[in-house]
Amino acid sequence: MIKSLFKGIHYNIKGLGLSLKSPKLLLLGLIRFVVVVIITIASAGLILVYHQEILNLIWSRPTSNWLIWLWHVLSWLLSAVLIGLSAILSYLVSQILFSVLIMDMMSRITEKTVTGEVQLPGGIPLWQQFLFLIQQEIPRTTIPVLLTLILIVAGWLTPLGPIITVVSSAIAVIFLAWDNTDLISARRMIPFGERFRTLKRTLPFHLGFGLLFLIPFLNILFLSFAPVGATLYYFDENIK
DSSP: HHHHHHHHHHHHHHHHHHHHHHHHHHHHHHHHHHHHHHHHHHHHHHHTTTTHHHHHHHOOOOOOHHHHHHHHHHHHHHHHHHHHHHHHHHHHHHHIIIIHHHHHHHHHHHHHHHHSSOOOTTTOOOHHHHHHHHHHHHIIHHHHHHHHHHHHHHHHTTTHHHHHHHHHHHHHHHHHHHHHHTTTOOOOOOOOHHHHHHHHTTTHHHHHHGGGGGTTHHHHHHHHHHHHHHHHHHHHHHHH
16 A cells, blocks of 8 residues: 555656656646646635634634644644645636646647557547546546535534544545546546546555645646656556
């Protein structure tokens, strides 16, 4: 399990490294990066405006001098978490608007770099393939991550909040990682059930691949270039 976890981290970093060497991949990744940064700044600004109100829902400012330092630590921790969540929300917004196309293009370029060609399902028009990819975003990314964010907010309001927050974050990054590793399987129109079973068999890898998405600020960079590392992983696992 630990080996698979570090393997996931390795492939995410490896994909970023390859992207920096390829002008096409670098350009596409930077487009995603800039859009996510713009949306993140807007959403983070909105969230931080209501930072105090959110903190008061979790823990009102204590009157005891013995506890005030812990309250300040929680305040800074909450700020970091909110910024991280705003990046994930921004990723989802950009994903819904246009990033499905860019992710697929990045995956195709990487596939051609690795194998020399892009394998596509025969007899299916390009527009139909693209429509299928968009449809996959609903069960594959949007619903799981939004559900996870709801669980995180709910966790803040219960005694099990810290545990729920950690588990929810792990679920979110697993599905964000799968959103990238599933690109080729979805493009080849492999049934959803079969692809989901593959995810269940490789949960430690996807957790490792997604851990870098939890690092504030850097997560935007890794999210932008994640399709490259995910594609490299797919072919390393399937081409022996």
